[in-house]
Amino acid sequence: MSNEVILLAHGSGGRLSHDLVERLFVRHFSNPALLQLNDSAILNLSDLQPLTSNLQLAFTTDSYVVSPLFFPGGDIGRLAVCGTVNDLSMSGATPLWLSAGFIIEEGLLLADLERIVVSMAATASQAGVQIVTGDTKVVDRGCADKLFINTAGVGFVPPGVQIAGNRAQPGDVLLLSGTIGDHGMTIMTQREGMTFESPLQSDCAALNGLVAALLGATGRDKVHVLRDPTRGGLATTLNEIAGASGVGIELVEAAIPIREAVRAACELLGLDPLYVANEGKLVAVVDREVAEQALGALRAHPLGADAAIIGRIGDEHPRRVVLHTPLGTRRVVDMLTGEQLPRIC
């Protein structure tokens, strides 16, 4: 199919739409729920989950518009699966099922679409989730930029888990699962044409396994907040937590892991890594009793090898994030204002 391109008729709902569904989506995403090919996927809860009287579902969605479609460490498809798996995981939920909605610009190479679909299938399989329902729309040339993907996700919240942005308490400890800025600086250097000289790679990864390891080590009720610092970076995520919980966050700059290449690229482009997007990292606010177990569990997992304790929750200056610099000074770190880079995810 090397020269074939997507035509408007692939989005017609007619013969070519059916061919595309069979040839790409059914073939690569194949699973019993998807193969029903009805207007909805029908999912048996009781197959998967002992039904308890306080059964809770988690439900989330994100659209992905990243440019370029392919980048070191991932592609829009891998991002679309990981991002939604991560949003479910940050609620403490076990991700199970994803939907996939494709908005395609007429003229996209079918081979590029297939490469992305194959990447989504592999990522979903690694994360232990199934893509059970989908949709394809095609818009005329110039009315979209190659490809946008929406995924929504459904999972279960295990009994006893109560993780939410408003549960940080003074005395809690703040952990970060690894280096910051890898995804954002990879995309930026790609766009700036600095690719040849850069060893940067997106950290795009599904974090459900890491969350399961963390909850297993600490007990489900000791993890108070989980967030993945994507758009807006670590600074924005921490401001969201401080605001929702009405607490202050004391952040230790020297403790925040950053790769040298990311630091160098940030300096070159005049960017603060605290505001650069990540796609495979999490922030955890945990009871201080379990901080060391939490750190150990993160570091024992391949996706948390560089984990660190980066600060603590306080009760001074509520709703603010204060950065303690290596020079002994302090400054307030605000939420991202303006736009650093459009279409980072």
Added chain:
Amino acid sequence: MSNEVILLAHGSGGRLSHDLVERLFVRHFSNPALLQLNDSAILNLSDLQPLTSNLQLAFTTDSYVVSPLFFPGGDIGRLAVCGTVNDLSMSGATPLWLSAGFIIEEGLLLADLERIVVSMAATASQAGVQIVTGDTKVVDRGCADKLFINTAGVGFVPPGVQIAGNRAQPGDVLLLSGTIGDHGMTIMTQREGMTFESPLQSDCAALNGLVAALLGATGRDKVHVLRDPTRGGLATTLNEIAGASGVGIELVEAAIPIREAVRAACELLGLDPLYVANEGKLVAVVDREVAEQALGALRAHPLGADAAIIGRIGDEHPRRVVLHTPLGTRRVVDMLTGEQLPRIC
């Protein structure tokens, strides 16, 4: 906000993103699950549904790229809510929760976005569903066409319901809930600039109430297939049913309700109404024992006033749809090939 437009920074994940969420989405979609404002909405199943041992969820998604954004009888927001409610309903599920993902072109008028969000909220409220989670991305000017919306939906399948495209059986009766072609011809005449002379209006509507009335009148096990004939029209939908069930469908042309204005517009534009999209109609394949009850239940509902029995399921010519014309001739009606009109939904 009459002159304000969407900026790239509204999609940054930072301050302006938060403002937009508060000002539009939280304000108009307001419900407890959405107000959690975490990475996922947490939904208590046990509040809504007696937990049975064979609990089944329905899960579906669609993206909406219709152009123009506003049209007689609806807008892209109303379409995005109705379409996903209808996909859940066509599985016999009770729709409960929707997600909403917005992909916005920089420069969209904030007032237009708000008008659409208000329309989504009103449509969701009428349909008895909640928009519980969402996402906003902004792409630079020229990289999308004003606004695309994805909705995904989750619902429950009541015990005893077994509705699927492969359950049509010879002897079953085929019903249609009303006139065909209204949505598609409304969009087409808008685009052709025939608006001033046209009394056409989209049929865009949420069909969950109509399905509940139908199932209540017939018994849950007597309705075998439900489909809403959207993209590709009635002809494509019936071909899908014939293919999935391995049956033949005998369709009586004279029995298919069509408004005179739709017929006239089709003739003018050289289109076959059998292939024109609908957004508020359903096709039902029911046990012949309950055909009259089914027709009565549909006609008694405001969205089914023009319902009709339009054919039957046979065992001759499996996988084909045969149209019986008023002249006594027969012709095979195939699935849509090519593209009638891009961005009809």
